[in-house]
Amino acid sequence: MSHSPLRLLIVDDEAPARNRLKDLLADICAELPNVVVGEAADGVEALEFLANSINPEAVLVDVLLVDIRMPRLDGIGLVQHLAARTGAPAVIFTTAYDQYAVSAFDLNAIDYLLKPVSAPRLLAALKKIGKLSKLPDAAALRSLAPEGRVHLHSSERGRILLVPLASILFLRAELKYVTAQTRERQFLIEESLTHLEEEFSERFVRLHRNCLVAHSAILGVERVSETDGETRWTVLLRDVAEKLPVSRRQWPQIKALLKEER
Amino acid sequence: MTSIRQNPSVARLPDFSSPGVWLRILLGANALAALAALAANRQLAELPGELAIAAAALEPPLFASLLLLRVLRRLLLRLPYRAGLALVVSMVLLTTAATHVLGAALAGPSNGHASLLRPLFWAGLCSVVLLAYFATRARLQTPALAEARLMALTARIRPHFLFNALNAVLGVMRSDPRRAEAALEELSDLFRVLMRENRELVRLSDEIALARQYLNLERLRLGERLQVKWDIQDCPPDALMPPLMLQPLLENAVYHGIEPADQPGEINIRLVRHGDRLLIAMTNPYDPAASPHAGNQMALDNIRERLMLFYDLDARLETAAESATGIYTVRITIPCRMKEAA
Numbered sequence: 089m090s091h092s093p094l095r096l097l098i099v100d101d102e103a104p105a106r107n108r109l110k111d112l113l114a115d116i117c118a119e120l121p122n123v124v125v126g127e128a129a130d131g132v133e134a135l136e137f138l139a140n141s142i143n144p145e146a147v148l149v150d151v152l153l154v155d156i157r158m159p160r161l162d163g164i165g166l167v168q169h170l171a172a173r174t175g176a177p178a179v180i181f182t183t184a185y186d187q188y189a190v191s192a193f194d195l196n197a198i199d200y201l202l203k204p205v206s207a208p209r210l211l212a213a214l215k216k217i218g219k220l221s222k223l224p225d226a227a228a229l230r231s232l233a234p235e236g237r238v239h240l241h242s243s244e245r246g247r248i249l250l251v252p253l254a255s256i257l258f259l260r261a262e263l264k265y266v267t268a269q270t271r272e273r274q275f276l277i278e279e280s281l282t283h284l285e286e287e288f289s290e291r292f293v294r295l296h297r298n299c300l301v302a303h304s305a306i307l308g309v310e311r312v313s314e315t316d317g318e319t320r321w322t323v324l325l326r327d328v329a330e331k332l333p334v335s336r337r338q339w340p341q342i343k344a345l346l347k348e349e350r
Numbered sequence: 351m352t353s354i355r356q357n358p359s360v361a362r363l364p365d366f367s368s369p370g371v372w373l374r375i376l377l378g379a380n381a382l383a384a385l386a387a388l389a390a391n392r393q394l395a396e397l398p399g400e401l402a403i404a405a406a407a408l409e410p411p412l413f414a415s416l417l418l419l420r421v422l423r424r425l426l427l428r429l430p431y432r433a434g435l436a437l438v439v440s441m442v443l444l445t446t447a448a449t450h451v452l453g454a455a456l457a458g459p460s461n462g463h464a465s466l467l468r469p470l471f472w473a474g475l476c477s478v479v480l481l482a483y484f485a486t487r488a489r490l491q492t493p494a495l496a497e498a499r500l501m502a503l504t505a506r507i508r509p510h511f512l513f514n515a516l517n518a519v520l521g522v523m524r525s526d527p528r529r530a531e532a533a534l535e536e537l538s539d540l541f542r543v544l545m546r547e548n549r550e551l552v553r554l555s556d557e558i559a560l561a562r563q564y565l566n567l568e569r570l571r572l573g574e575r576l577q578v579k580w581d582i583q584d585c586p587p588d589a590l591m592p593p594l595m596l597q598p599l600l601e602n603a604v605y606h607g608i609e610p611a612d613q614p615g616e617i618n619i620r621l622v623r624h625g626d627r628l629l630i631a632m633t634n635p636y637d638p639a640a641s642p643h644a645g646n647q648m649a650l651d652n653i654r655e656r657l658m659l660f661y662d663l664d665a666r667l668e669t670a671a672e673s674a675t676g677i678y679t680v681r682i683t684i685p686c687r688m689k690e691a692a
Contacts, residue, residue, distance in 0.1 A: 101609075102514070102571040104521025111524055130612065159612040184513035203517040 093121035094214060095148060099134045099166065100127075100155040100182065105203065109153055109182075109210075116211045125149055131161025135169060135241055135248040138177075149177045151217055153201075156183040161239070161250060164189070164229075168237045171223050172279055172287075178217045179224070189232065196228035236287070240268060242275035251275050253291060257305040257325055258332060259284055261298035271327040293345060295323060296335030309334070309346065363426050363434045364484040366419040371484075375416060378480050383408045386472065410453065411446040411473060418445060439477050446473040496659050500549060503656050507544055511568075511601055518571035533570050536563040540597075548593040551660065553689055554621065554628075555587035561596040561619070568604050576608050577616040585621040588689045589628055592660045595653060599632050599680055602649050607634030607678065628686040631679065638673035650680070661685060 096113065100106045106127050113122050125148060128134040138149065152170075156163040163181055170176040181200040183189060193200045199213055224232070239250040255270045261281040268275045277284075285292065285300055292300040307324040310331065314320050321339060322331040334342050364371045387404040391397050418441055419426070426434045446469050515537060523530045543560055558580075569576050596619070603617045615635040622629050650669065657665040665684045672679075 102518065102521075103573060104518040104571050105514075106521075107525065108517060108521035111521075157609060159610055184517055185509040203513055204520050205517075 093123045095123055095125045095150045097134060097137060097149045097152050097177070098124060098127045099129075099131070099152055099158070099163070101129050101158045102155075105155065105182075108203075109205065112205060112207045112210050115207050116214075120211055120214055122214070130158040131163065131166035131169070132241075132248050132250060134166055135161070136246065138170075139243045139248060140246055151214065152177050152179045154179055154181050156181055156186050156189050164233050165237070165239070167223060168229055168233065169239075169241055171226070171229060172237075172283065176223050180213050180217065192228075192232045196224060196231060198224045198228055198232075240275070240277050240279070240284075242268070242277055244276070249275065251277075253288065256302060257328060258295075258299060258301040259292065260300075269328065269330075293342065294338055295332050295342065296338055299332055301325070301332060303345070306346075309342065362431060362488065363438065363481075364488075366416070366423040366426070372416060374483075375480055376412070378483065379408060379412050379476050380405065382476050382479065383472075407469060408472075410449040411442070411469070414445040414449055415442045415473075415477075435481060438481065439474060442473050442477040443470055446470055497549060500656065500659050503652050503659075507541075508601060508605075510605070514571060515567050518567075522570065529570070533567055536567050539563055540567070543594065550593070551590035551687065552593045553587065554585060554589045554591055557591055557593065557596050558582060558587075558621075560594075561600055564597050564600060568608075572604070572608060575611070575614045576604065577614055579616060579618045581618070581620040581622070585623050585628065586686075586688065589623065590687045590689055591628065591630070591684060592656055595630070595656070595682070596632075598649050598653060602646055602680075603632060603634035603678075606646055607636050610637060610640065611635060623686055626686050628684050630682040630684070632681075633677050633679045635676050636671065636678040638671070638676055653682075657682070657684065 098106050098109050100109070110124055113124055116122070126137045128137050131154075134152065134154070152166075154163040154166060161169070163183075167179055170179070179199070181189070181193065181198065182203055182205065183200060184203040190200065190202075192198070199216065201209055201213055230236070238253055240253060240256070242249045242251055251268055251270065256268045257271065258269050259277070259281060260267050260269070266277045266279060266281050266284065268277050281298065281300060285294060288300075291304075292302055295301050301323060305325050305327070307326050309321045309323055312320050312322055312333075320336075321334045321342070323334060323342070324331055366372075383404045384401060387397070387400045391400055419438065422441075426437060429437065447466060450466055450469050515533070519530050519533045519537070522533070540560065540563055565576070565578055600617065600619075607617065608615045618631075618633045620629070620631040622631075650667065654667050657667060661684055666682065668681045670679045670681075671677075
């Protein structure tokens with residue numbers, strides 16, 4: 089890292105704010121070689137930039153400078169999405185004023201800069217990044233946003249689509265990917281089902297080895313008799329005709345859940 | 351929909367638990383008793399004795415009444431003002447009668463029966479005079495309080511706006527120094543108004559000019575995302591309105607309507623005169639799915655309170671959030687007053 093310049097992505101919805109950071113980065117270039125590899129106007133654009141630059145040989149971005157308040161996907165939301173993947177770059181938050189976030193940053197030793205940023209502060213923050221762990225950990229993220237992620241993201245032809253969690257009926261592991269089914273269509277999600285089950289245990293319940301269903305999507309269950317004479321059950325869903333089979337192992341849990349709701 | 355809440359009743363009984371009120375009552379009642387003794391005095395040599403007698407007659411019912419009022423103060427504050435007054439006076443009369451009867455009984459029948467009418471007359475007079483004094487005092491004090499509250503309410507600007515604006519100025523400093531210059535001038539104008547004493551109504555045209563300067567500053571950082579439409583043809587520029595009312599409303603609209611939106615959004619401002627009323631209406635887009643923000647309510651409460659201080663109950667502030675269209679509306683109606691020719 090000391091030889092190659094530090095590669096940065098600036099994420100801020102305000103053009104003058106991005107310009108200011110670029111000016112400052114140019115100013116400190118002699119002391120800390122750096123290059124701005126891209127700019128993004130919100131969290132979704134940042135995810136798109138990172139998705140399109142995935143390269144097995146090298147990570148193209150070392151550090152993200154991320155504004156907190158942005159349309160579509162804000163800074164905290166962006167970091168929540170980054171935390172769900174491996175090999176994420178380091179993040180320094182920037183904010184003009186956000187008392188709540190700043191006190192959470194201080195509590196969790198998360199790096200941030202107050203706007204307007206000055207060159208010496210930016211330099212100090214970037215120098216520190218090299219030595220420390222990269223993204224805020226799970227506990228820190230929980231204290232920043234107690235309600236957790238509200239979207240999953242899906243990459244399609246270089247675009248990132250945000251899929252509201254509330255719209256997802258079920259998640260199913262299929263070969264390499266997980267698909268999320270909403271009322272209208274399916275989305276490919278690049279995360280593991282196990283991880284999703286852990287993160288959203290309050291929203292989804294496991295039906296069998298490769299399927300999680302949203303509690304709120306369950307209409308009821310239907311008995312199906314299999315050829316071997318054994319009784320099997322399927323779950324009926326709201327909004328879609330598809331029925332999902334329940335594994336023998338998960339059936340007691342589903343039965344208990346249904347009873348609880350009656 | 352909400353409208354200005356009821357003016358907390360201006361006329362209210364003194365707080366009988368406050369030491370200041372006790373002191374005033376004790377001093378006042380004793381002074382009145384001394385005056386009465388002085389008026390009745392015929393021989394100067396007998397005055398000290400007469401004063402002592404007056405004080406001896408006064409103190410028992412006075413302290414008994416005060417204690418009773420102290421105990422019943424919550425009930426008294428809940429009653430309507432007039433009913434409270436009547437209750438205070440009748441309680442004073444009752445305790446006076448009770449202490450008189452008790453005193454007569456303790457002194458024994460040998461002392462003969464002093465008339466009950468005389469102490470009742472003095473007690474009634476004394477309580478009415480003191481209550482009138484407290485009422486006048488409260489009326490005199492209110493404007494000062496109102497002014498202090500007004501000062502506290504107007505001297506506010508969101509740090510969010512200030513630091514973002516400064517950051518935007520720094521962002522264009524190198525590429526467009528002239529724009530940066532203009533922005534700093536606008537910022538200093540805005541702060542000059544924010545920091546002066548905003549006690550008096552200002553001309554509509556001044557308030558509009560200030561709002562435009564604020565919007566210019568926001569446009570520096572938000573660019574095309576901020577669209578503003580003014581509709582001010584049908585309002586007299588000389589009409590008066592409270593200072594710093596448009597700017598915080600616009601700041602709210604930008605913070606909740608423009609900043610979180612990924613598409614450009616439009617803020618509409620309409621100022622129109624209907625007879626002797628002035629209507630200020632502002633709309634901005636909002637995301638019905640987003641949770642309502644507490645900061646919004648604070649700014650509106652602030653404006654509501656200032657409207658009350660300026661117009662008492664003669665102003666209205668209503669808000670409406672239409673989730674179907676995603677439009678948030680604030681409507682303020684105030685009496686239309688004109689700038690008087692100097």
